[in-house]
Amino acid sequence: MHPLLFGIRLVVFDLDGTLVDSVPDLAAAVDATLADLGLPPPGAARVRDWVGNGSLKLMERALADARGVAPDEALLARAHDGFLAHYGRAPSARTRLYPGVREGLAALHGRGLPLALVTNKPSAFIAPILAGVGLEAYFGLCLGGDSLARKKPDPAPLRHAAAHFEVAPAASLMVGDSRHDIAAGKAAGFRTLALPYGYNHGEPVADSRPDGIVESLADLV
Numbered sequence: 001m002h003p004l005l006f007g008i009r010l011v012v013f014d015l016d017g018t019l020v021d022s023v024p025d026l027a028a029a030v031d032a033t034l035a036d037l038g039l040p041p042p043g044a045a046r047v048r049d050w051v052g053n054g055s056l057k058l059m060e061r062a063l064a065d066a067r068g069v070a071p072d073e074a075l076l077a078r079a080h081d082g083f084l085a086h087y088g089r090a091p092s093a094r095t096r097l098y099p100g101v102r103e104g105l106a107a108l109h110g111r112g113l114p115l116a117l118v119t120n121k122p123s124a125f126i127a128p129i130l131a132g133v134g135l136e137a138y139f140g141l142c143l144g145g146d147s148l149a150r151k152k153p154d155p156a157p158l159r160h161a162a163a164h165f166e167v168a169p170a171a172s173l174m175v176g177d178s179r180h181d182i183a184a185g186k187a188a189g190f191r192t193l194a195l196p197y198g199y200n201h202g203e204p205v206a207d208s209r210p211d212g213i214v215e216s217l218a219d220l221v
């Protein structure tokens with residue numbers, strides 16, 4: 001067992017970039033939305049660096065990049081609606097688990113540890129994606145970016161998860177791929193663990209100084 005797990009009674013996971021590589025489907029929806037608006041599609045390599053602060057921020061970044069200026073509210077709302085419609089049609093068609101995820105989750109779950117999911121993506125997409133990759137059995141609580149008034153890097157969703165399971169923050173671990181996960185974890189008083197393979201705006205997640213880094217969730221157990 002990884003030393004960071006000693007004394008831990010709740011593990012909270014990020015979704016995009018941590019459990020699943022969702023960029024192929026996110027990028028397809030962003031590209032289709034921009035094409036609808038007569039704008040050039042950015043493609044997966046660019047979209048990858050814009051993921052992490054939820055779907056509205058994703059579309060704001062995509063529009064600003066395509067047009068060279070920040071979008072006004074009406075255009076952003078239109079683009080966001082378009083993205084939600086495109087993404088909702090096939091949220092997990094090309095989304096894949098990272099290596100070691102199933103083994104890691106199954107081992108933690110098998111030990112009776114409560115597991116939660118806290119993502120910044122809209123909550124409506126969580127269940128279809130978990131079902132699409134066969135992870136629907138593991139999480140006792142799932143929160144999306146629109147589940148509470150605040151999202152990561154705010155500690156609110158992590159505090160909510162700890163309270164839900166009646167576990168002290170100091171006995172809880174946040175596992176994620178981005179600076180928003182590590183910042184939320186630290187602010188909530190959780191221990192923090194980072195995966196280096198996900199999306200972090202093109203920067204190493206080690207810069208956020210998590211308590212630990214593992215190459216794969218299989219290394220946790």
Ligand SMILES: O=C(O)COP(=O)(O)O
Nearest residue numbers: 016052053054119120121
């Ligand atoms: O939708 C996003 O921006 C990222 O979601 P995540 O919090 O699961 O990484």
Ligand SMILES: [Mg+2]
Nearest residue numbers: 014016017177
């Ligand atoms: Mg993430």
